[in-house]
Amino acid sequence: MxxxxxxxxxxxxxxxxxxxxxxxxxxxxxxxxxxxxxxxxxxxxxxxxxxxxxxxxxxxxxxxxxxxxxxxxxxxxxxxxxxTPEAKLLDQRLRRENLPGAIGCALLVAIPLAIIVILLIISWNGSGSSSSPSYWH
Structure with a gap:
């Protein structure tokens, strides 16, 4: 029992x-x-x-x-x-398969961030009139 x-x-x-x-x-x-x-x-x-x-x-x-x-x-x-060697091969295959998605996600974050930075630079440089002194010395 x-x-x-x-x-x-x-x-x-x-x-x-x-x-x-x-x-x-x-x-x-x-x-x-x-x-x-x-x-x-x-x-x-x-x-x-x-x-x-x-x-x-x-x-x-x-x-x-x-x-x-x-x-x-x-x-x-x-x-x-x-x-195991099989696990290492599987990891390599998964990395290759996921690479396009990782690149796409990076671009999805990087492009809007770059646009925001460019707009901020333009707004800072264009905020003063041509007759007033620049704040950037």
Whole structure:
């Protein structure tokens, strides 16, 4: 007969799960949970601003899988880890795919900023009349 589990177990948040498994990519935590049979629970909270949902994870299962990750017996795909050649290739591919978006975002910020700076320079230089002395000495 299995030992009775304590009634009040402090289940772990996703942030705590990520800290317990530092070699697992954050985007692959859920896949690792499913592949390794970690008990999890969907929690719901209702407030004035609506409903919030989040997952919590059983600490004994998280610790079991952390040991399995450390000794290499956990059920993992190579790209789920941060420290494999497959993960490095995936990172490079994602950087290449996201580069146009990053450039677009930079331009979206830089162009209006440049226009504002140019308008400020024009307004400062054009604020005095031609007969009055310049404030820029």
């Amino acid at each position: 299995a030992a009775a589990e304590p009634e009040h177990v402090a289940w772990l948040s996703e942030r705590q799960l990520a800290r317990a498994w530092p070699t697992i990519r954050k985007t692959c935590l859920n896949a690792t949970v499913k592949a390794n049979g970690v008990r999890n629970d969907n929690r719901v909270s209702h407030s004035t601003w609506g409903e919030s949902q989040w997952r919590t994870y059983h600490p004994a299962d998280v610790a079991r899988v952390a040991r399995a990750i450390a000794d290499g017996t956990a059920e993992l795909q190579p790209h789920w880890r941060n420290d």
